[in-house]
Amino acid sequence: MVSPQALWWKPLHRYEKTWLIVGLVFCVFLTAMMPLWFVLGRQNVPTTTYRVDPLQYAVFVTRWAEANKVDILNNIPVVAPAPGSDVYLLGRQWQWYPVLRLQKGQTYRLHLSSQDVQHGFSLQPTNLNLQILPGYEYVATITPTTSGEFAVICNEFCAIGHHLMVGKIIVTE
Amino acid sequence: MAVTTLPAARATFRTCPVTTLKVDIAAERLIIANAVAAVVFLALGGLFALLLALTRWQAIHLLPADWFYRVLTGHGFDMLVAWIVFFEVAGLYFGSAILLNARLVGPRLAWLAYALMVVGAVLVNVMVLMGQADVLFTAYVPLKAHPLFYLGVIFFAVGALIAVLLFFATVWVAGREGRYQGSLPLVTFGLMVAAIIALYTLLSGALAFVPAFLWSLGLLPHVDPGYFRNVFWSFGHPAQQINLAAMVAVWYALATMTVGATPLNEKFSRLAFVLYALFINLGSAHHLLSDPGPSFAWKMSNTSYAMYLAVLGSLIHAFSIPGAIEVAQRRRGFTKGAFEWLRKAPWHEPGFAALVLSMILFGWIGGVTGVVIGTEQINMVAHNTLRLPGHFHATVVAGTTLAFMGLTYYLIPLIFRKELKLKKLAQWQPYVFAVGMFLAVIGMIGSGLLGIPRRHWDITFTNAPLQVTLPGAAQITLAVMGIGALIAVVGGILYLAVVLVSVFTGPRVEASRLTLVMDRRNPLVEQAIPDTGKEVTDKIAPRGTVILTFAFLVFFMAYYLTNWWLLGRTWWIR
Amino acid sequence: MSEPQAPAHEVEPQEIPRGQKLFDNWILLLLLSLAISGVLYNAWGLIELFTLPPSSVR
Numbered sequence: 001m002v003s004p005q006a007l008w009w010k011p012l013h014r015y016e017k018t019w020l021i022v023g024l025v026f027c028v029f030l031t032a033m034m035p036l037w038f039v040l041g042r043q044n045v046p047t048t049t050y051r052v053d054p055l056q057y058a059v060f061v062t063r064w065a066e067a068n069k070v071d072i073l074n075n076i077p078v079v080a081p082a083p084g085s086d087v088y089l090l091g092r093q094w095q096w097y098p099v100l101r102l103q104k105g106q107t108y109r110l111h112l113s114s115q116d117v118q119h120g121f122s123l124q125p126t127n128l129n130l131q132i133l134p135g136y137e138y139v140a141t142i143t144p145t146t147s148g149e150f151a152v153i154c155n156e157f158c159a160i161g162h163h164l165m166v167g168k169i170i171v172t173e
Numbered sequence: 174m175a176v177t178t179l180p181a182a183r184a185t186f187r188t189c190p191v192t193t194l195k196v197d198i199a200a201e202r203l204i205i206a207n208a209v210a211a212v213v214f215l216a217l218g219g220l221f222a223l224l225l226a227l228t229r230w231q232a233i234h235l236l237p238a239d240w241f242y243r244v245l246t247g248h249g250f251d252m253l254v255a256w257i258v259f260f261e262v263a264g265l266y267f268g269s270a271i272l273l274n275a276r277l278v279g280p281r282l283a284w285l286a287y288a289l290m291v292v293g294a295v296l297v298n299v300m301v302l303m304g305q306a307d308v309l310f311t312a313y314v315p316l317k318a319h320p321l322f323y324l325g326v327i328f329f330a331v332g333a334l335i336a337v338l339l340f341f342a343t344v345w346v347a348g349r350e351g352r353y354q355g356s357l358p359l360v361t362f363g364l365m366v367a368a369i370i371a372l373y374t375l376l377s378g379a380l381a382f383v384p385a386f387l388w389s390l391g392l393l394p395h396v397d398p399g400y401f402r403n404v405f406w407s408f409g410h411p412a413q414q415i416n417l418a419a420m421v422a423v424w425y426a427l428a429t430m431t432v433g434a435t436p437l438n439e440k441f442s443r444l445a446f447v448l449y450a451l452f453i454n455l456g457s458a459h460h461l462l463s464d465p466g467p468s469f470a471w472k473m474s475n476t477s478y479a480m481y482l483a484v485l486g487s488l489i490h491a492f493s494i495p496g497a498i499e500v501a502q503r504r505r506g507f508t509k510g511a512f513e514w515l516r517k518a519p520w521h522e523p524g525f526a527a528l529v530l531s532m533i534l535f536g537w538i539g540g541v542t543g544v545v546i547g548t549e550q551i552n553m554v555a556h557n558t559l560r561l562p563g564h565f566h567a568t569v570v571a572g573t574t575l576a577f578m579g580l581t582y583y584l585i586p587l588i589f590r591k592e593l594k595l596k597k598l599a600q601w602q603p604y605v606f607a608v609g610m611f612l613a614v615i616g617m618i619g620s621g622l623l624g625i626p627r628r629h630w631d632i633t634f635t636n637a638p639l640q641v642t643l644p645g646a647a648q649i650t651l652a653v654m655g656i657g658a659l660i661a662v663v664g665g666i667l668y669l670a671v672v673l674v675s676v677f678t679g680p681r682v683e684a685s686r687l688t689l690v691m692d693r694r695n696p697l698v699e700q701a702i703p704d705t706g707k708e709v710t711d712k713i714a715p716r717g718t719v720i721l722t723f724a725f726l727v728f729f730m731a732y733y734l735t736n737w738w739l740l741g742r743t744w745w746i747r
Numbered sequence: 748m749s750e751p752q753a754p755a756h757e758v759e760p761q762e763i764p765r766g767q768k769l770f771d772n773w774i775l776l777l778l779l780s781l782a783i784s785g786v787l788y789n790a791w792g793l794i795e796l797f798t799l800p801p802s803s804v805r
Contacts, residue, residue: 155626454784
């Protein structure tokens with residue numbers, strides 16, 4: 001709390017030196033894990049993003065869902081896209097549109113964007129979360145590894161009806 | 174009380190009888206004003222916290238949805254901005270004018286800064302409670318609030334910016350007028366780093382809130398949401414790093430005041446602060462890891478503070494502060510075994526209890542969880558779940574707030590010049606608050622691991638169009654959070670009681686010693702403890718601290734690797 | 748805490764190690780801090796946001 005003596009630039013004690021080196025090695029390890037997982041890991045944050053007009057995206061997804069629907073669930077179309085194809089999901093106040101039916105072990109290009117404000121794509125109980133912004137089309141290449149009914153909830157506050165915003169992804173064997 | 178007017182200055186000083194420091198009366202008044210405002214917003218934010226916890230505790234579910242989000246907005250601003258920044262401004266004036274024996278430059282401007290901050294904070298709260306700003310603390314565009322909400326934030330930020338600039342000016346002038354010799358004291362150096370981070374924070378705040386303000390007025394057609402997130406978070410995240418730097422400075426101060434610890438090696442401790450100043454702001458990217466737009470290279474470089482160099486800074490403090498305490502205790506004769514110094518530490522001295530509890534909760538829980546959820550890929554299983562509030566309540570509340578509470582008890586005799594009342598309560602308060610926050614944080618992290626979202630009014634989705642069932646165990650973890658919050662609120666009330674009773678009852682008295690409970694004279698003037706110049710011999714070398722820090726590293730590694738394993742269980746995604 | 752036998756004013760400025768002088772230079776620290784954060788986080792991040800390719804969705 002008071003000024004140090006005039007000359008304080010002194011060598012470190014051996015404990016301090018050891019701790020500094022151990023800490024530095026730890027930091028290098030933490031850093032290296034990310035590129036390592038980027039190359040070898042199965043779960044990586046998607047990196048493909050396009051600029052998009054929010055309304056244009058909404059119109060496109062509505063047309064796509066209507067054209068490809070195989071069922072209706074509580075007035076929301078259910079789409080069962082072919083494996084390997086482009087799949088679209090629209091977030092808006094307060095709904096994830098449409099309901100998707102995917103196959104376990106198959107890979108899809110899942111496009112995500114918002115029509116109005118920011119939303120949080122949160123797939124449960126798998127627990128996979130992405131931020132969704134209007135004007136940004138986020139493309140995730142996903143492969144469901146478990147089957148069953150998954151809820152898509154919204155985990156970014158999107159005004160008063162936020163807690164009512166849910167969607168569904170059904171994965172069949 | 175000796176009052177002197179230095180010829181070279183336009184300030185009036187008194188000499189503190191305990192520390193022999195010359196205290197600029199104008200600076201002292203400003204410190205009191207800012208500290209009082211801080212405590213008022215802490216009380217308001219604490220009330221909001223109680224309401225929120227009782228709502229998310231699903232079995233009680235107190236507030237209706239609109240009021241839940243409203244109160245959440247107010248809680249975020251009052252706690253993360255108003256309480257903390259007011260206290261930090263008090264800290265900056267203390268660390269510059271008082272610790273440097275100097276005059277505060279521009280006290281009139283400092284009052285203007287204070288007025289702007291008060292008006293801004295009141296404006297934000299009024300707009301929020303009127304339901305004109307249901308946008309939460311983050312105010313992500315294109316959610317729109319009333320223009321006066323943004324203006325309130327801007328007023329507050331401009332006021333804080335003036336205060337930060339006055340701190341720089343005061344340190345500069347103190348150096349020119351020769352008020353201190355050689356280097357800045359370590360505590361002031363830490364506050365300097367806090368101020369450097371604050372400058373960047375407040376400039377970023379302007380880049381975020383000025384466009385949003387113009388857009389809310391209709392003068393700008395559009396604010397890009399990605400742009401807003403980038404600049405908002407170089408305001409919102411570094412704002413909390415100011416706390417970190419200020420809190421570490423307070424840790425060093427409390428270690429000196431309670432056990433007479435002096436920095437083991439100035440170079441070691443200062444290196445840690447330099448690493449903070451240079452790299453910690455990059456951590457703003459933690460909020461954008463699961464965002465569309467930025468590349469892997471950007472996310473990785475920034476989230477890791479360019480190779481975790483800011484984490485290295487924290488690891489240094491994690492050694493050097495307990496180490497300094499251990500050496501001070503060993504010098505006093507507690508040299509048996511590895512931990513006698515710790516067993517015989519002054520656990521009944523509130524500043525010491527607050528220091529140790531704050532360090533444990535901040536480091537072991539806040540620090541570890543922060544690095545883990547800030548790992549680029551792991552963020553995907555944590556983003557916007559309750560694990561995030563779990564992390565930052567461990568850092569900002571259990572860490573920073575507890576440390577600041579501990580420091581307040583010592584400012585009351587020294588700055589307010591009132592005797593500390595209700596000492597027994599003050600002795601218990603850090604423990605009550607820490608236990609409450611520990612439970613609250615564990616409840617949040619547990620809920621988040623189950624996928625429970627943050628900022629959410631009803632995780633049972635009762636009226637939602639599709640049925641959603643989240644894991645039933647969340648009922649338990651949310652209850653743990655609620656019970657913890659209740660206990661922490663009790664701890665907060667104890668703090669307020671001690672502070673208010675001490676400040677508003679009883680006559681003005683000059684402090685006669687630095688510690689509150691321990692029977693020790695002031696370590697700043699007593700030279701009983703040999704200082705940093707002496708070699709640390711083997712008998713007093715901090716062996717216990719080495720054991721503690723390596724145990725910490727093992728715990729860190731275990732939690733880190735567990736999270737990679739958790740990530741590996743989810744769907745494949747690229 | 749200052750060493751009684753070595754008060755600050757008895758040390759000649761040229762005896763102070765370069766590293767200590769560097770750490771004492773807080774204005775340099777401030778400028779470096781702003782530059783590193785401004786370039787690595789803000790500028791790089793915003794450039795990436797504003798050079799994203801357009802969507803093929805019509």
